Amino acid sequence: MKREDLLDLNAFAAVAEDRSFTRAAAKLGTSQSALSHTLRRLEARLGVRLLTRTTRQVMPTEAGERLLATLRPALDRISDELSALSELRDKPAGTVRITCAQHAAETILWPAIERLMPHYPDVCVEVSIDLGLIDIVAERFDAGIRLGEHVARDMIAVPVSGEKRMAVVASPDYLARRGTPRMPQDVTAHSCINLRLPTLGGLYAWEFSKAGRELKVRVEGQLVFNNVAMILRAAAAGFGLACVVEDQVLPHIADGRLVRVLEDWCEPFAGYYLYYPSRRQPSPAFALLVEALRVRG
Structure with missing residues (x-):
């Protein structure tokens, strides 16, 4: 296989998976016009149309879907082998892509990155902040x-x-104006600041537990955010109750801006986990980051 054939196939895979010339061009570090030319050249060489282009979207044809199904595992194997070659270097190298929510990025991922990066100049970490529960395999994380x-x-x-x-x-x-809730059900009579969950498309149902009893309460209020910092800002301004992960709000409680309620109904639950596909062959750079993040017993 010629070198340009491999490059063209990789370009096709990027466009077919992203369903967009714009996103694929950004990912590949090229222009949309150059990428479009590459795909037309590949289609001409194969003698079959691989993509259906409209003003709104790009979709693989039946032939394109067949090629992508064959191509993706092969490209994954090549990528894994290239990553494994970094084992021959004195220090790990390569790029690690991770997706997580803002809170995990700030409190867990960044401290590990800050410790590691000065010692491993050939390791790059790309962090995507996202509340949604995205498919890390499909999105290439x-x-x-x-x-x-x-x-x-x-x-x-x-x-x-x-x-x-x-x-x-x-x-x-x-609380002085509206009173203090004593039971989880009491929050339904209060103005509450809601969190929008992007993946599910709905609002977070507040979860409570005590002595084996679990409750989920749907709340209402004037404000809905998909950002915890804005939720805390609105709560401090007196717009209602907020429900967030404890360590996100401890500084606000300590300085008196916010007061905690229903604490006995907020029992501990499983914390954060780093997760990845079981079939994935970890690169040295990835393994390094995993070990830096792992909580020791």
């Missing part, structure tokens, strides 16, 4: 970091934090 309850069973899961707790909070002014 090496791993993700999520709460244990959200990790699929067919994934290798490595604990990267201790247990977590939720915290329900409000400003002193709000």
Whole structure:
């Protein structure tokens, strides 16, 4: 196979998977026009149309789907082998792509990156901040970091934090005006600041547990965010109750901006895990990051 054949096939795979010349061009570091020319050249050489192009989207044809199904495992194997070659270097090298939520990125991933990067100049880490539970295989991520309850069973899961707790909070002014909830059901009579979950398309149902009893409560209020920092800002401004992971709000509680309620109904649950496909062959750079993140017993 000629070198340009491999490059053209890789370009086709990027466009077919992203369903977009714009996103694929950005990923490959080329222009849309150059990428379009590459795909037309490949189609002419093969004598078959691989992509259907419209003004709104790009979709693989039947031939394109067949080629992609054959091509992707082969490209994955090549990528794994290239990554494995870094074992021959004095130090690990390569790029590691990880997706996680903002909280995990700030409190777990960044401290590990900050420790490692100065000692491994040939390792690059790309972090994608996303609340959604995306498919890391389809989106070409090496791993993700999520709460244990959200990790699929067919994934290798490595604990990267201790247990977590939720915290329900409000400003002193709000509680003085509206009263303090004593039971989880009481929050339905309050103004609550909601969190939008992008993957499920719905609002987070507040979860409570005590002595084996578990409750989920749907709450309502004037404000909905997909960002915890904005939720805490609104709560501190007196717009209602908020429910967030405990360590995200401890500084606000310590300085008196927010007051915690229903603490006895917020029991510990499984913390964050780094997860990746069991069939994945870890590169030295990836293995290095896993060990830096792993929580020791």
